Amino acid sequence: MNLHHIFGVLEKSDPEVYQRMDTRRKALQRFAGIGRSLSLTALPFALGSLFQKSYAGTRNITDTPVEILNYALTLEYLESEFYKAGIAVGAALVPAGAPTNAIGTISAHETAHVAFLTAAIKAAGGTPANKPVFDFTAKGTFATVFTSYDTFLAVAQTFEDTGVRAYKGRAAELVKGGDLLTAALNIHSVEARHASHIRQMRKANNFGDVKPWITLKTSGIGSAAVQASYDGEENTKQANIEITNINSTSISANAASEAFDEGLTKDQVLAIVKNFIV
Numbered sequence: 694m695n696l697h698h699i700f701g702v703l704e705k706s707d708p709e710v711y712q713r714m715d716t717r718r719k720a721l722q723r724f725a726g727i728g729r730s731l732s733l734t735a736l737p738f739a740l741g742s743l744f745q746k747s748y749a750g751t752r753n754i755t756d757t758p759v760e761i762l763n764y765a766l767t768l769e770y771l772e773s774e775f776y777k778a779g780i781a782v783g784a785a786l787v788p789a790g791a792p793t794n795a796i797g798t799i800s801a802h803e804t805a806h807v808a809f810l811t812a813a814i815k816a817a818g819g820t821p822a823n824k825p826v827f828d829f830t831a832k833g834t835f836a837t838v839f840t841s842y843d844t845f846l847a848v849a850q851t852f853e854d855t856g857v858r859a860y861k862g863r864a865a866e867l868v869k870g871g872d873l874l875t876a877a878l879n880i881h882s883v884e885a886r887h888a889s890h891i892r893q894m895r896k897a898n899n900f901g902d903v904k905p906w907i908t909l910k911t912s913g914i915g916s917a918a919v920q921a922s923y924d925g926e927e928n929t930k931q932a933n934i935e936i937t938n939i940n941s942t943s944i945s946a947n948a949a950s951e952a953f954d955e956g957l958t959k960d961q962v963l964a965i966v967k968n969f970i971v
Contacts, residue, residue, distance in 0.1 A: 799849075
């Protein structure tokens with residue numbers, strides 16, 4: 694491993710790198726010592742650890758942890774109230790049996806998320822955001838959301854897919870958040886399971902040509918109104934490495950995009966959510 698080359702590249706991309714890692718000499722000395730005690734295969738992980746310590750929490754973050762939690766709380770309000778409204782309609786909307794049980798379980802999860810985030814914000818000395826007044830028709834775009842099972846599941850998919858990307862997009866801002874980061878990631882993984890299950894429910898009812906994951910930037914919903922929730926998912930590069938046909942393998946753009954989820958920024962998520970707020 695040519696450390697001089699690695700640090701040379703870093704210096705070109707970030708002139709302040711040595712302010713983060715003491716000095717070039719100290720950084721090299723530190724890795725020289727590590728290299729004597731670690732196997733070659735372990736060195737990349739040690740290098741990553743140093744960079745994590747050097748760069749954690751330096752991504753132009755302006756929101757406080759409480760503000761980030763309130764942002765998440767607003768998303769959870771949206772999902773929680775949506776499922777409650779759907780359940781209130783009853784069997785006229787969601788078929789009895791497995792579909793009703795699934796929606797009931799997801800609803801309970803979202804309610805638990807709201808309760809947790811509310812408690813966490815108060816424990817951190819903050820004030821939980823007020824619950825908005827929602828318009829789940831998106832100002833008439835989904836007028837049949839509570840009369841058509843197809844539309845209901847399509848909107849549910851949009852909310853869940855957006856939630857997954859929203860948590861991913863801001864997790865780095867809680868990198869020093871300890872338990873808060875752990876909790877956010879715990880919620881993120883559950884939202885991903887919700888998204889997958891809703892998609893399978895749509896597939897089972899022939900409500901869309903969808904998979905349990907997102908392919909390129911296709912929603913499988915057939916409405917431009919939800920496209921903002923999927924734009925960017927067509928990315929086939931990770932850490933500036935092109936995944937398509939990597940190492941001469943036959944990996945398609947579809948497979949490359951499906952293998953990785955992309956985050957959404959705060960502004961992107963708020964622009965999506967505002968369409969469902971009165």
